[in-house]
Amino acid sequence: MNSSVITFPGSNCDRDMDIALKKFGFKNKMVWHDDLELPKSDLVVLPGGFSYGDYLRCGSIAAKSKIMKSVLNFAQGGGKVMGICNGFQILVEAGLLPGVLLRNKYLEFICKNVFVKINNKDNSYFKNIKKDTLEFHIAHNEGSYFCSKEQIKEIEDNNQIALFYSNETGNINEDYNPNGSIKNIAGIFNKEKNVLGMMPHPERMIDPALSGEDGSIFFKNLINNLR
Numbered sequence: 001m002n003s004s005v006i007t008f009p010g011s012n013c014d015r016d017m018d019i020a021l022k023k024f025g026f027k028n029k030m031v032w033h034d035d036l037e038l039p040k041s042d043l044v045v046l047p048g049g050f051s052y053g054d055y056l057r058c059g060s061i062a063a064k065s066k067i068m069k070s071v072l073n074f075a076q077g078g079g080k081v082m083g084i085c086n087g088f089q090i091l092v093e094a095g096l097l098p099g100v101l102l103r104n105k106y107l108e109f110i111c112k113n114v115f116v117k118i119n120n121k122d123n124s125y126f127k128n129i130k131k132d133t134l135e136f137h138i139a140h141n142e143g144s145y146f147c148s149k150e151q152i153k154e155i156e157d158n159n160q161i162a163l164f165y166s167n168e169t170g171n172i173n174e175d176y177n178p179n180g181s182i183k184n185i186a187g188i189f190n191k192e193k194n195v196l197g198m199m200p201h202p203e204r205m206i207d208p209a210l211s212g213e214d215g216s217i218f219f220k221n222l223i224n225n226l227r
Contacts, residue, residue, distance in 0.1 A: 001026050001226050003043040006071070006087075008033045008062045013048035013084065013203065020203035021045070024219040033065040042226050043080045044071055046087030048139070048201055058101060058142045059089030068094055080124060080226065081195045085140055088187070088197035097190055097197045098155060099147035104140070105180025111139040113212070114178055116186045116200055117166040120159050123193040124225040125218075133170045134214040136200030138178060143199040145181040145188070155188060163187035163198055 003026040007014045014030065021028040021043075029039050038044060051062035062068075068090075075081045075096055083091040091097045104110055117133050118126050147155065155161060163186040166172045177184045179199075187198025205215030 001042045001223050002040050003028045003045060004031045004038055004041040005029075005045045005047055006031050006033060006067055007047070008049070008051035008065060010051045010053055011047050011049035011086070013201065016203045017045050017047045017084070020206050020215065020219055023206060024216070025223050031067060033062065033067050035067050036070065038067070038070045038074055041074070041079065043082065043222075044074055046071070046081070046083040046090050048085030048087060051086055051090065054142070057093065059086060059093040062086075062090045063093035072096065075190075075195050078192065078194055082125070083197040084201055084203070085138075085143070085199055088199055089142065091195065091197045096195050097188055098151050099145055099188070101142050101199075102144040102146050103142050104144055104178075109139075109141045110143070110178050112178070113137050114186075114200060115166050115168050115176070116163040117170040117172060119161045119164055120189070120193075122159070123189065125162070125196050125222060127221070127225050129217060129221050131214075131217065133166055133168060134202075134218065135168075135205065135212050136202055136214060137204040137211065138200050140179070140199055143179045143181070145185045145199075147182065152182060158191050160189045160191065161185055162189050162196055163200070
């Protein structure tokens with residue numbers, strides 16, 4: 001399986017993602033934001049970080065990068081595209097996912113482990129994962145997902161919510177919402193379910209000595225589903 005990780009000025013999780021993908025069997029290539037074409041890929045990842053210093057709006061400048069035309073064409077052709085944290089913000093700004101990412105509820109940067117409940121397993125990203133909740137890491141200042149009433153109805157009707165913030169047992173309520181996201185949303189799909197955006201970082205949870213192993217579950221499952 002071939003993957004590509006896009007590096008933007010200010011990306012700081014691109015190497016982490018590269019290590020995670022290679023650890024679980026992907027042949028990964030790093031792609032510079034100023035490139036025009038993607039290499040042959042089964043998966044394209046927009047990593048976390050602070051592209052262009054988060055100036056103007058998080059992800060807004062990166063969404064206009066030269067490589068994004070190829071990413072848009074790849075996604076619109078059914079290719080798998082995943083955006084993590086800042087990558088999620090870029091996907092929203094590029095119009096590949098609905099909604100916006102706003103400042104966290106208490107206007108503070110959040111850096112901690114959280115639990116997320118998988119809401120939809122009928123896709124390549126979460127199909128066959130036996131666990132219903134996973135422990136991932138978050139590190140963001142603008143991670144509060146928001147959309148209009150009309151959009152949230154459409155998202156729910158199309159089963160586009162990928163992940164909810166929850167507790168370890170999968171209970172979803174405001175007590176486990178770290179950033180004020182509408183309906184505790186931690187990640188969403190596009191209608192076709194080939195594009196996934198999420199604020200939590202699975203690539204930071206692939207080593208029990210450093211963090212945890214639920215990210216390992218995610219990546220092992222992903223490459224098996226794409227084969």
